[in-house]
Amino acid sequence: MIASPQTTGPKPKSKPNQPINEPYKPTAPRKANQQKWRKGFRGRKNGLEFFLNIERKSDGSLHARYWVHPGSSTGWQLTGNVHQDNTFILRGIENSASFEGRFTTNAVSITANFAKGGKKIGGLQLAQAPLRLPSNVKPVLDGPKPESTSNPSVDAVVLAAQALAKKLGKPFNRTQANHHVSLIISACSTAGITDINQMAYVFATAVWESSGFTAYYEKYMPGWTAKEYFEQAYGPNPTRILPKDARRLTLGVSATKILETRKRRNLEELGNTEPGDGHRFRGRGYVHLTGRANYARAQQYAVIPSGIKRNGKVPNLLENPDLAASDSEIAAIILAKGMATGSFTGTSLKEHINSQKTDFIGARKIINDRDEAARIATGADTFASAIRRVTSDDQDGDPTPNTALMEITANQEQFILKIPVAGYSSDELKEMRSGVAIGSLNGINAYFNGPDEAQTWGDSYSKDGTIYYGFKWQCVEFVRRYTSMSGGKYISHRGNASTFYKSSIPDGGHTFDAFTQYRNTDPKTGAKIGSIGKPKPGDIIVLSTNTYGHVAVIAEVGDEHISIAQQNVLTNFKEEISLKKNGNRWVVGGKAQCWLRHQ
Known part of the structure; x- marks a missing residue:
């Protein structure tokens, strides 16, 4: 159960229903020859990143736009058809590009061959991802422009x-x-x-x-002194085989050949011509x-042009090679x-x-x-x-540089909760739309939604406007934003928090967007029977409420409790819920219905 913070102020109202006009709302699956959907796909190959938006009509026709990074930010249009066996072809309207391939069942991913002009890339794997908007079609954003x-x-x-x-x-x-x-x-x-x-x-x-x-x-091998090892590795006159030479020896290369090759490299490439150079100019x-030659070159291309001085003088790497390590x-x-x-x-x-x-x-x-x-x-x-x-x-600013759970102080909480008698000023309302942080998990902020739980502050998008997170600052918005920013896992599922739990899906069964559901309650009796899968940090937890449910992110897992990070429970960002093991099952207290993990 989500505990109410011990504070004064107006009683929170019920959460609002999700609107029927949310972006990217998927339609229910139809028969194979009548499917109608709009999806985004993303993949990488040969150093290029591909984005593909596809809209399928009920007659099997396809309308699409693709992007390749690096490349145009506006993308190019495509048109084509899909066949009964899920094979498809898309051809460019604005250029000569084409995609030919096959959708998996329910179009969760694509395998395709890409061609443009004389360039071909085969076996391109594209997984379902958030729809991407052209750079000239962006929603209005509160806050600063993208960095x-x-x-x-x-x-x-x-x-x-x-x-x-x-x-x-x-x-x-x-x-x-x-x-x-x-x-x-x-x-x-x-x-x-x-x-x-x-x-x-x-x-x-x-x-x-x-x-x-x-x-x-640079480290040297056990059983050697630093000086003898680096002299043999980089000095002008190596005479001993090193442990790293073992592979070449097994391939039939003679010790004499290995030493000759090393000597030539040390003299000609590294410029280590004097006894002691191997150790003196070792890796730093x-x-x-x-190598002496590389230290000499670094003096010319790096140290002198930089204008750096130490004790009023230009540092000299040949005289003091240790500076390459000791002076960051x-x-x-x-x-x-x-x-x-x-x-x-x-x-x-x-x-x-x-x-x-x-x-x-x-x-x-x-x-x-x-x-x-x-x-x-x-x-x-x-x-x-x-x-x-x-x-x-990043939502309205760089993420807080922290790898764990960060809470605001009690004084900060009281300041945020203190609402002026005359209501918020225009500047304060603007600040609420931009986000008043109440804590952060792994550098990703949660924001104050105000005393009215039903309040929303507009639609929340990624800075570039391409990813929709939900209503500012509802609980679903934080969960969707966190999973997207922390691990690149986008939740396309739409609905109130209560819809994240599917009573028809068994414990350990697959649910929406490649998540696995670990069920905490018996769907028939409501009794807490627990799950075979122990909660993990990063899981999404779904809790029942008297209205539309609640979702949060599991931040920490102990032996007898879990800590969750959440939004839209006033300033109650962190909350602990009991955890116990009953036989081979893990039972979470409160009103936890399930937890979800991306696979």
Whole structure:
């Protein structure tokens, strides 16, 4: 049950019915040859992101619009037909593009071949996603205009870097990362790196090489001293096989050949010509700069042009190579300028990531040929997606930089709840429409809806107007906005909160939008019997009320309770509900009917 906050003020009224004119309302399925629907689809392949809106008429004709990112923000129109076997073809009205493929049952996803001019992309997988609006067809938004993704905030980049580190399996400390992220953003701006995909690869490289901003010096193998290891790895006269040579030895490459190849590389590419150079110019910084020649080049392309001075003098990397690790500002400049200019290997960012293509795998050549190229590419893609999601989906401002549950203070609560006798002023009403935060979960705010539970403050959209969240600031709006922003999972289901629970669906059964329903109550008796699936953070919990139900996000799960984050219960953002295990089933207290998890 949703407990009423202990506060004075008007008694909340019943929640309103959802309007019949909500955007993107799906129609009920019809017979296969009479289906009529309007859906969005989204997918990625070969570094390109595809968006496809399709409207199906009852006669099987299709009208569509597609976008490719990077590309036109307005998209291009298509027309075509779908056949009884769910195969379809769409052809461009404004260009030569075509999509040929097949819908899955109920058109949940698409497999298609895309062609335009001489370019073909086969096996394109598109999953159902929110409908996208053309850039010139946007609803009116309260609050500031969207922030350009070419200039994301430090908080947004920290969140994206955290997702990137998780993807790559690297450690990440947000407090520590703020410092490094700020310096790298600044260095990227100075180096002319403003494209999100290019920035994504810079951060993917930095997080990978420095192990999530925790290792600024290259590590050496156990059983060796640092000096002997790096002299053998990078020195001018290697004489010993290293542990990393084991694979080449098993492939039949002789030890002599391995040492000859390493010596030639160390002398010619790294420029380590003097005894001790291997250890002296070992890997340091965000990119693990290695070799005398690379330190000398970094002095010329990064340190001197930057105008940086330490103790009134220009730092000298050849005299003090440790600066490439110990001075984070210098390390950031080396990273950004080196990747932008191609100074590490002769290959630059713009050769692989530009307005025409995004080749995250090939971009590894900027640093180290193709070592771990595919893995680092997944990190870059995760970063870029996170930045676009945060900067486009953030509701009325950047998300609060926090990874857990944050509540406002008691004094802040009382201030918000204190309603002027004469009512809200025009400025206060404007602020309510923009959102008065009452707490945040993983950086995503919940907002005060006022003392009247039935009140709404207009329609809530993502900043770019392409994603509809619901009524400001109803409980469903927070749940839909949170799931979209935190994990890219859009809830297209429409209806009051009570409709999120389906009594006909068994425990562990599939419900709308690829969610699984874990049922807490017996649909016949209403008794709490619990579910075989224990609640998890991020699940949506559905609770019964005397009116239209209530939904919230499960924020924390303990041994004997769960904490939920919610909206439209005055300022009661966080609430704890009992949890107990009964045999092999988990029972949630209060009026919890079920919890939903995206699969």
